[in-house]
Amino acid sequence: MTILKFKRLTTIGLTSASLIADDSKSFSNQVEGEWISYGQDQFNIKKISENKVETTFYDIRTGNFLFKRTAHLELKNSVVGERKKIIGAGETWQYLAGKEPVDSSWTGLSFDAEAKGWKAGPAGFGYGDDDDKTVLADMEGKYRKIFIRKEFDIPDDTEFERLALLIDYDDAFVLHVNGRRLLSSKSVVIDEKTGEVTVTLHEAGNPEYVPLSPFAGAFKTGKNVIAIEGHNAELDSSDFSLDPQLIMGSSGSFIETQRSEKHASADTDHYFNDRLWNGLIDNLRIWERALSGSEVSELWDGGKGTSRLSPEVSKSLIGYWPFDGNLKDMSGNARHGKGYGNPQFEEAKLGKGLSLDGENDYVSLGGKVSDYTPKSGSVSISLWFTAKELDKTFQTLVSLGDDNMWNDWRIHRAWDNENLGYIGGGGVVNQVNINDGKLHHVVAVSEKGKGLRLYVDNKVVVNNPDNAKRGIALKTEGLNPVVGANLQKKMDLAKPLLGKFVPMQGKLRVYSDANFSPQWRNGTYSGLYHKVSEPNEVLKKSSRDGDLETVKKLLASGVDPNTILGSSHSALADAAMNGHIKIMELLIAAGADVNALFRSTHTPLSMTAGTSEVEAAKLLIKHGANINSLMGKGSSIAHEAAYFGHPKMLKFVLSQNKDLVNMRDKQGGTILHYAMNRMRAGDDERNRKLINCVKIALKNGADPKLESNWQDSGSAIKMAKDRRLYQVTDLLEK
Numbered sequence: 001m002t003i004l005k006f007k008r009l010t011t012i013g014l015t016s017a018s019l020i021a022d023d024s025k026s027f028s029n030q031v032e033g034e035w036i037s038y039g040q041d042q043f044n045i046k047k048i049s050e051n052k053v054e055t056t057f058y059d060i061r062t063g064n065f066l067f068k069r070t071a072h073l074e075l076k077n078s079v080v081g082e083r084k085k086i087i088g089a090g091e092t093w094q095y096l097a098g099k100e101p102v103d104s105s106w107t108g109l110s111f112d113a114e115a116k117g118w119k120a121g122p123a124g125f126g127y128g129d130d131d132d133k134t135v136l137a138d139m140e141g142k143y144r145k146i147f148i149r150k151e152f153d154i155p156d157d158t159e160f161e162r163l164a165l166l167i168d169y170d171d172a173f174v175l176h177v178n179g180r181r182l183l184s185s186k187s188v189v190i191d192e193k194t195g196e197v198t199v200t201l202h203e204a205g206n207p208e209y210v211p212l213s214p215f216a217g218a219f220k221t222g223k224n225v226i227a228i229e230g231h232n233a234e235l236d237s238s239d240f241s242l243d244p245q246l247i248m249g250s251s252g253s254f255i256e257t258q259r260s261e262k263h264a265s266a267d268t269d270h271y272f273n274d275r276l277w278n279g280l281i282d283n284l285r286i287w288e289r290a291l292s293g294s295e296v297s298e299l300w301d302g303g304k305g306t307s308r309l310s311p312e313v314s315k316s317l318i319g320y321w322p323f324d325g326n327l328k329d330m331s332g333n334a335r336h337g338k339g340y341g342n343p344q345f346e347e348a349k350l351g352k353g354l355s356l357d358g359e360n361d362y363v364s365l366g367g368k369v370s371d372y373t374p375k376s377g378s379v380s381i382s383l384w385f386t387a388k389e390l391d392k393t394f395q396t397l398v399s400l401g402d403d404n405m406w407n408d409w410r411i412h413r414a415w416d417n418e419n420l421g422y423i424g425g426g427g428v429v430n431q432v433n434i435n436d437g438k439l440h441h442v443v444a445v446s447e448k449g450k451g452l453r454l455y456v457d458n459k460v461v462v463n464n465p466d467n468a469k470r471g472i473a474l475k476t477e478g479l480n481p482v483v484g485a486n487l488q489k490k491m492d493l494a495k496p497l498l499g500k501f502v503p504m505q506g507k508l509r510v511y512s513d514a515n516f517s518p519q520w521r522n523g524t525y526s527g528l529y530h531k532v533s534e535p536n537e538v539l540k541k542s543s544r545d546g547d548l549e550t551v552k553k554l555l556a557s558g559v560d561p562n563t564i565l566g567s568s569h570s571a572l573a574d575a576a577m578n579g580h581i582k583i584m585e586l587l588i589a590a591g592a593d594v595n596a597l598f599r600s601t602h603t604p605l606s607m608t609a610g611t612s613e614v615e616a617a618k619l620l621i622k623h624g625a626n627i628n629s630l631m632g633k634g635s636s637i638a639h640e641a642a643y644f645g646h647p648k649m650l651k652f653v654l655s656q657n658k659d660l661v662n663m664r665d666k667q668g669g670t671i672l673h674y675a676m677n678r679m680r681a682g683d684d685e686r687n688r689k690l691i692n693c694v695k696i697a698l699k700n701g702a703d704p705k706l707e708s709n710w711q712d713s714g715s716a717i718k719m720a721k722d723r724r725l726y727q728v729t730d731l732l733e734k
Contacts, residue, residue: 027252028075030503035529036537037510038568039206040599042066046510046529048073053256057268060569061577061611061644063544067263071256071497086163087152087226087246090133094118095125095148097136106149107227108179113149123148124168124243125230129204129632130601132241141236144199148242149227160216162248164502169230170204170241176227177218183210188231199233204241205567205599206527209502209511211251236709238633238666256497256512261489266392271489275396275412278358280439281483282348282384283307284398286318288374290447291382293460299382300441300458307350318371318379321483323354327363335367337483349384349439354483358389362485370476372400373407377448377471379424381411386439390418390682397442400481402488407473410486411444416680417724422454426468432456435682446472497525506531528566536563536571543583544574551583561592570596573604576620579613584620594625601632609637610644614652627657634666635674642671643678645689647696654700661700668708671697672716672732681724694728704732 028050035046044057053073057066094113096106105111121134125146136146154160167173172188174181184190187202212219230242266272283305291299295313299306307322320331325345327337341360345352354363365372372379385397390413397420399410409424418435422428424446434440434456443455448471451464479487499512512525530537539559542550551571555561561571572592575583588594595603605625608617621627630636635643638660641650650671654661664670675693680686698704704716713719720728 027501027503031075031252031501031508034532035508036532037527037529038566039527040203043568045532061607063578065264066268067261069259069261071259074255074257075501076253076255084248085245086154086248087150087244089243089245090122090124091150092120093123093125093148093150094120095134095146097125097139097146098143100145101147104176104179106147107176107181107225109151109223109225111149111225118149123245124241126170126204126239126241126243128237128239129170129241130597136240139232139240140238144232144235146230146240146242147227148230148244149225151223151225152246154219154221154224156221158219158221158248160219161213163212163216163219164247164251165210165212166207166245166247167210167228168204168207168241168243169202170239171202171233171237172199172231173242173244174229174231175210176229177215178220178224180218182212182215182218187233197231199231201233204239204243207243208526209500209509211500211511236667251500251502253498253500256499259493259497261493269489270393271402271486272392273359274362274489275392275394275486276358276360276362277356277385277387277395277397277484278391279388280346280348280353280355280384280386281397282323282353282439283350284319284321284323284383284483285381286372286481287316287380287382288318288378289316289376289380290378290445290450291380291443296382296443296445296455296460297458299443300455303441303457305349305384305441318374319365319367321365322351323348324351327354329366333367333371335365335371337363337365339363343484348386349441353384356484358391358395362487363483364479365481365483367480369400369478369480370474372409372481373472373475375474377473378446379409379472380443380445381409382441382443383411384439384441385434386437387413387434388437390416390435394421394486396482396484396486398481398483399486399488400475401478401491402486403478403491404473406470407475409444409446409472411442412486416683418681420454420456422452424452425470425472426452426463426465428452428454428461428463428468430454430456430459430461432459448472499525504528530565534565535559536565539571540568540574543571543580543587544578546575546578546580546583548580548583548586551586555586555590561587561590562596564596564598567599569598569602569607570604572596573598573602573607576604576608576613576616577611579611579616581615581619584616588623594620594623595629599632601630603629605629606631606637606640609640609649609653610646612646612648614648617649617652621656627653633669634664635669636660636663636665638663638671639665639669639674642690642693642697643674645675645678645693647689647692650693651696654696658700661697661702662706664706664708667710668706669710669713670702670706670708670716672702672704672706673708673710673713673719676716676719676723676725676728679723679725679728687725687727691727691731694731698731 042057047054054070056068096118125134126132127136172185174184187200189198232240263269317331319329319335329335343361344355346355393416395413397411401408405423414421414429418433422444445453451468502509508529539554572587605620638653675690707715717732
């Protein structure tokens, strides 16, 4: 490991964004130890030692283990110097809202914003979160962008490689400096040819540290201008945030290798157990061209299947794996498979087939990865299969990765439904039910210039949007196709993870290059951490764990029960969510606020509503907790109880205020919509408590015909039918 040394720093006034480096100890000593950070539904503890980092995630309500990441850690280098703020929190910016600049001149120094009618206001800009300093009250439903700019000075002796952007945003941003576009968040994609902008969802609440050292040449001594476009993903979004700072100080780069993860359940892992298939797979064929409808019918052969193909259909085979007791490629291309786990062979559709247990078994196909992304841009995949158990989302029959739909392809269970989906230059889902234990035939076709076709038992669904006509692009890196699994998580973890540690006044900001990647893949790699040993953190942990004596000692020593660090919540909320009534009473007697706000809209009662701790909720209400408090999306505590599947809590909440039964959030969602949102078709164990919430809601007068515009779900009845929640459909239609 490289040991990093620092020169002495001058002490100046500090802000929340000020950075600190201490010459009395090495950089590694500054970052080593146990740190804690809070997210919306999770908190994590990061243990950093000399050459190892271990991050363990827990459920924010119960404290139950969710998953753990471990990696070998190496500190590489540092950037040090006098700690400074260039543009601090809440400083005044010029902004334009409700219309767009006529050209890009607004990003340069020569632009006269005042003459053009721009307004001025403090950062952050936004609405819907109750924490914005410049409130854009007219933005919702009317416009999706805001443009902000600020002129500032950089002294002569500034080391530009130490500059960094600290920004909190919802949903995306594009950064310009001195008329030059530098970067954008991963939640926005800009087509360089057309200028078309595509924005995906990103929640605010965890400011991100973006090093600007790669763009040091964009800055200059003297006067500069920073300009930022803020983008909302949806016109009718319930909130928006844009809150930037420009800072300078010390940081140390790190590299994580030998990365691994261990998850408690599929709920925390998009690639749980590598999406391993549980069932049979037989007669796999892959072509470097698009099959015609008649050729697909020949493979189907009236449901009998065929192992002998006509000369025409045999043309352009990349490989043919009949799995008749071995993993050999019988196409003549010698792309033989290799088994992992303990794949077996048993009688299938055409002789023997591959038997996979859904726990450890899969097969990797031979050859090179480029063999499976033909120059033609077209590909066809055919196989027979049976599903013994559908127990994972996107459970996979065969895949060539999951990183880019333009050169990866895969056939898999469509989310958590009983159908198959196909990705290959686009996406398509076939509605044939494959969860019946029978052998089915599937053919997936990507045809460059035309689009996608997905046949199940010779029944075709077609998808021909423009983006699906691109076909399959050449792929030269990554794993070969895998039968019965999707190994994208293993591929991701095999890549080194780069990032920075930024010590800040006893805190630690962590930034990594996974920070801007889709959250469904990487989860939380970045954030602001506090020491686990801080008295307020010890109070929270003791309240969560039910350690009454430690809570007494801490309160007696003067620890404030209302201190909330970062995006966490109060000790009272921790005690309530875990049903520790005596600790709750002790905290309330010490002045704990029963209506304290954290993350802008949550209270101890709203957090407790997502648990089964009814007695704790009663105690909070007894001491004045507001039962009508709403969360950021306009949801009530009844929505929380239904969403997290706690029927006893829902029954209690509705007994206190029956009007909540048909209350709708900002998108029209009712407690019926919230309960169904967490259900999975066919998963009786998961659905049991959620269905009981539906029953309680209906008994209290819930109207299943009320419509929500969330993801076009419509009425609760329509949502139940669309998701194949047959038991719920029966309840709602009674």
